[in-house]
Amino acid sequence: MKNKVFTKLLFLGIMLCSSIIYSQNITVSGTVYEAGDEPLIGVNILVEGTSSGTISDWDGTYTIEDVDPNATLVFSYISYKTVSVPINGQATIDVTMEEDSESLEEVVVIGYGSSNKKELTGSVATIKNDDIAGVVSGNPSTALQGKVPGIQIEAPGGQPGGSTNVFIRGVNSLSNASPLFIVDGLFVENMDFVNPKDIKDISILKDAATAAIYGSRAANGVVLIKTQHGYKEKPMEVNFTAKYGFDTPSKKLDFINGQQFTDYLNQRFENDGDPTRVTYNGVNTDWQDENLQTGSVSDIGVSITGGGEKNSYFASANFFEQDGILTGSGFKRLNFRINNNFYLDKLTITQSLGFTQGELQQNNWYGFDGVTAPTVALRNEANEGGFEAPSEDIHGPGGVNQFGLATLEDNETTTRNLFG
Numbered sequence: 574m575k576n577k578v579f580t581k582l583l584f585l586g587i588m589l590c591s592s593i594i595y596s597q598n599i600t601v602s603g604t605v606y607e608a609g610d611e612p613l614i615g616v617n618i619l620v621e622g623t624s625s626g627t628i629s630d631w632d633g634t635y636t637i638e639d640v641d642p643n644a645t646l647v648f649s650y651i652s653y654k655t656v657s658v659p660i661n662g663q664a665t666i667d668v669t670m671e672e673d674s675e676s677l678e679e680v681v682v683i684g685y686g687s688s689n690k691k692e693l694t695g696s697v698a699t700i701k702n703d704d705i706a707g708v709v710s711g712n713p714s715t716a717l718q719g720k721v722p723g724i725q726i727e728a729p730g731g732q733p734g735g736s737t738n739v740f741i742r743g744v745n746s747l748s749n750a751s752p753l754f755i756v757d758g759l760f761v762e763n764m765d766f767v768n769p770k771d772i773k774d775i776s777i778l779k780d781a782a783t784a785a786i787y788g789s790r791a792a793n794g795v796v797l798i799k800t801q802h803g804y805k806e807k808p809m810e811v812n813f814t815a816k817y818g819f820d821t822p823s824k825k826l827d828f829i830n831g832q833q834f835t836d837y838l839n840q841r842f843e844n845d846g847d848p849t850r851v852t853y854n855g856v857n858t859d860w861q862d863e864n865l866q867t868g869s870v871s872d873i874g875v876s877i878t879g880g881g882e883k884n885s886y887f888a889s890a891n892f893f894e895q896d897g898i899l900t901g902s903g904f905k906r907l908n909f910r911i912n913n914n915f916y917l918d919k920l921t922i923t924q925s926l927g928f929t930q931g932e933l934q935q936n937n938w939y940g941f942d943g944v945t946a947p948t949v950a951l952r953n954e955a956n957e958g959g960f961e962a963p964s965e966d967i968h969g970p971g972g973v974n975q976f977g978l979a980t981l982e983d984n985e986t987t988t989r990n991l992f993g
Contacts, residue, residue, distance in 0.1 A: 602636040603666040605629045605648060608805050613650065613670060621645040621657065671804065698722065698777045702801070706770045709816050709872050711895050711904045712737055713769040723779055733868075733895040734904025734933050736765055741779050741794030752777075752794040753787055756992065757925045760790075764798055766929040766990040768891045768908035770814065770874050773801045800925060802912045803878045803885030812876045820868040820898050831857035831947045838969040851969045856948045863951060863976050864939050868896035868903075880914075887912040901936040901979035927992040934985045938975040945972050 605616045612633025619626035620640055629635045637646075642662040649655045653670040660666065698721045708716040711734035718726040727738040744750040754761045778795040787795060829837065835853040842849045874891035891908040907930045915922040946968045953961040960977030 597642065598639045599642050599660075599662070599664055600636065600638045601640050601646065601660060601664060601666055602634065603668065605633045605635065606667070606669045607653070608669070608672065610669075613653075616648055616650045616653075616670065619647045619649070621647050698724070698779065700775045700777075702770075702773050705772050705775070706814075708769060709818060709870055710769070711735075711893060711906060712765050713767050713772060714739055714764055716769055717775070717777075721777055724777060732904075732933075732935060733897045733902060734906065734931060736763060739763075739796070741777065741796075750793055752796050753790045754796050754798065755787075756798045757800055759992070761992070764796065766908075766931070766988075766992070767798060767800070767927075768874070768889065768893075768906075768910065768929075770876065770891060771800045771889055771908070771910050771927070773799045775799075800910065800912060800927070801876070801878070801887045801889070802914055802923070803880040803887045805880045805885050805914075805916065806882055807878070807880050807885070809877060809879040812878075814872070814874050816870075816872040818870045820870060820895070822865045822898055825861055825865065828859070828861060829947070831855070834947050835969075851967075854948055854967060856950050858945075858947050858949060858951050860945050860947065860976060864900050864936075864979070865898055866896075866900060868898045870895045874908075883916050885914045897934075897936070899936045899939055899979075900976060901934065901938075901982065903934045905932040906930070925993060927990075929988075929990040929992070931988045932985055933988070936979045937982070937984065938973070938979045945975050946970075949974060951976070 605613045605618075607613045612629070612631075614629060614631055614633060616629040616633070616635075617626065618628065618635050618637065620637065621644060623644075625637065625640070627635050627637055640660065642660055645657055645659050646666060647655065647657050648668050648670060650670060652673060654673045656668055656670055658666055658668060700717065700720055704720055705713065705716040710716065712728070714737045715726060715728060717724050717739070723742050725738075725740040725743070727740075728735065738750075739752055740750055741752050751763075754764050756764065756767060776797040776799075778791070778797065832853050835851055838851050842851075871894050872891070873893075874889065876887065876889035878885075878887045880886060887910070889908070889910045891906075893906040893908075894904070896903045908927070909929075910925075910927040912926070913924045915924075946963060948968045949963050950961040952959055956962060958977060958981050960974050960981070962974060962977075963972060
């Protein structure tokens with residue numbers, strides 16, 4: 574009997590404790606706003622870690638009952654940044670959500686507008702700034718290499734700062750197989766002049782449906798580049814980046830030395846029935862070692878971003894320099910950019926201005942006009958320019974002194990682009 578009474582009392586105590594614990598849950602309500610204190614409709618509000626939630630109504634208001642006072646509310650909406658707010662026992666929580674312009678997780682830029690990714694029927698690939706800015710390269714198109722399916726990137730010769738070939742789904746034309754490049758809504762020939770750190774996102778339109786927007790120029794696909802802009806009502810933020818690295822030849826060929834070259838020439842003359850003979854002069858120059866070197870790569874940049882109630886701004890400067898592993902080759906690029914947005918009631922004015930200066934130095938001799946005989950001396954101070962010139966009587970058919978020509982030749986090409 575006593576056991577039955579004790580069991581009933583224990584059960585009643587458990588029920589009372591459960592009721593007390595249950596009664597500690599609260600009802601949370603509030604209003605969700607966007608920038609400018611306008612109510613935001615249809616925002617998804619979820620109690621983190623549970624399936625309990627609701628959406629904001631026409632006035633941006635919401636109410637969630639029976640919520641743990643120590644839980645966290647998660648506010649999410651397409652093209653807005655997700656916000657997490659700890660409740661901390663509060664009964665009223667108002668939230669202002671910040672725009673995440675053209676967020677590529679849900680929204681894809683498709684030409685003169687944007688579309689929800691789940692509603693998009695065309696073939697579009699996207700790549701974000703985080704995947705681009707980390708690539709140290711003189712050409713931003715190399716940032717797409719290996720990151721987007723169906724895109725082929727070729728860098729002929731590996732020249733620092735050299736243009737690349739971009740093919741979308743193979744070569745589709747016998748004349749011009751390059752895609753159409755569009756930077757901030759304007760048609761350009763390529764994206765070589767754009768600073769990779771200034772790129773916010775890249776959308777690649779890969780199918781024939783792009784012709785409906787851009788016409789026949791989009792037959793080989795379209796590469797849409799959108800540069801960075803600031804955000805409204807954000808304090809000034811300054812970012813500084815600096816990267817430094819090295820390029821070095823991974824493998825070298827094993828060439829014959831001066832004595833072996835002389836023996837080869839004499840054997841060749843003998844086989845041809847030519848009485849000419851060459852005497853080894855004791856010189857043994859490794860032209861491969863002289864022409865190939867370890868090159869340095871430096872990438873330094875600074876950006877300023879922010880905004881007020883009626884405007885936003887983004888400004889950047891970047892210096893990139895790459896010494897080629899081939900003597901007489903290198904590339905320098907200087908970038909400046911200023912982007913602004915002005916919000917005038919229902920009118921938005923966007924301004925984008927960029928300036929780029931590139932200096933390209935090429936070695937046009939190495940590997941093209943035959944080899945230089947290893948019996949040719951590296952230097953000859955008696956000659957103008959200080960280099961030895963091959964002589965057929967002394968060195969046999971020794972070609973030209975490629976190293977001397979590449980060192981003395983000043984064929985630097987400077988290009989300037991003003992984009993706005």
